[in-house]
Amino acid sequence: MQVKMVFIVRKDLQMTHGKMSGQCAHAAINVFRRFTNIMQNAARDLDQMYDGCYPFDQDLDDEYTAMCTMEREWEDTGETKIICSTSSLVKLQNLYDKSKLLVNGNVYDFFISDLIVDAGRTELEENTTTCFALFGNSETIDKITKKLQLY
Numbered sequence: 001m002q003v004k005m006v007f008i009v010r011k012d013l014q015m016t017h018g019k020m021s022g023q024c025a026h027a028a029i030n031v032f033r034r035f036t037n038i039m040q041n042a043a044r045d046l047d048q049m050y051d052g053c054y055p056f057d058q059d060l061d062d063e064y065t066a067m068c069t070m071e072r073e074w075e076d077t078g079e080t081k082i083i084c085s086t087s088s089l090v091k092l093q094n095l096y097d098k099s100k101l102l103v104n105g106n107v108y109d110f111f112i113s114d115l116i117v118d119a120g121r122t123e124l125e126e127n128t129t130t131c132f133a134l135f136g137n138s139e140t141i142d143k144i145t146k147k148l149q150l151y
Contacts, residue, residue, distance in 0.1 A: 002138040003074040004082060005031065006145050009131040010092050011085040019123055020130075020151065023116050024083060027133035031113035035135055038111070039067050070136060084148035089129055096132050099144050110136025 007024045009015075015023065042064040049056045074080070086092050092115075099112045113133040120126025134141045 001070065001073060002080075003070050003077070003136060004080040004138050004141060005074075005133055005135045006141050007081070007083045007131055007133050007151075008092060008095055008145065008148065009083055009085055009151050010087075010089060010129070011151065012088050013124060013128065013130060015130070016123065020083075023118065023130040024081075024133070026116045027113045027131050028081070030116070031111055031133040031135045034113065035067070035071075035111045039064065039071070042067065074135075082145075083151040084145050085151040086148060092129065092131070095144060095148075099132070099134060102140065102143060110134055110140045 005028060007027055009020055009024065042060060045057075045060060046064055049060075086095060096112075096115055102110075111134070113135075115129050116131050118124040118126070118128045118130050120128065124130070134144065
């Protein structure tokens with residue numbers, strides 16, 4: 001499985017490259033924290049199953065193994081990160097909503113960050129939604145991003 005992280009960024013905001021990079025960094029941290037938290041919770045649950053606290057769940061074991069494989073694959077192949085653009089808040093929100101629907105059917109296949117909202121301390125107005133990130137199986141992510149242009 002190929003693994004990547006993709007950022008979808010609003011181009012209509014005309015952020016400087018530094019600002020855009022900072023927003024993508026927020027999204028990267030957010031999505032990777034989500035991924036590692038889910039992994040840690042699965043590991044904890046598996047430990048409790050192995051200790052006999054509750055019945056063993058083969059699906060959880062398989063999902064945890066798949067997530068470990070995903071992380072190793074991403075690290076071993078250069079931690080691919082791609083920045084794509086969209087032209088408006090409405091389009092960003094539509095892509096985000098599409099991603100949320102898709103993630104519900106692929107719980108351990110890919111992960112989505114929160115929408116990143118700027119604090120308004122530099123070049124954007126407070127509460128400006130700028131981007132979000134996807135992390136996981138490239139084929140699944142491509143269902144959302146394949147028609148987007150690079151930033």
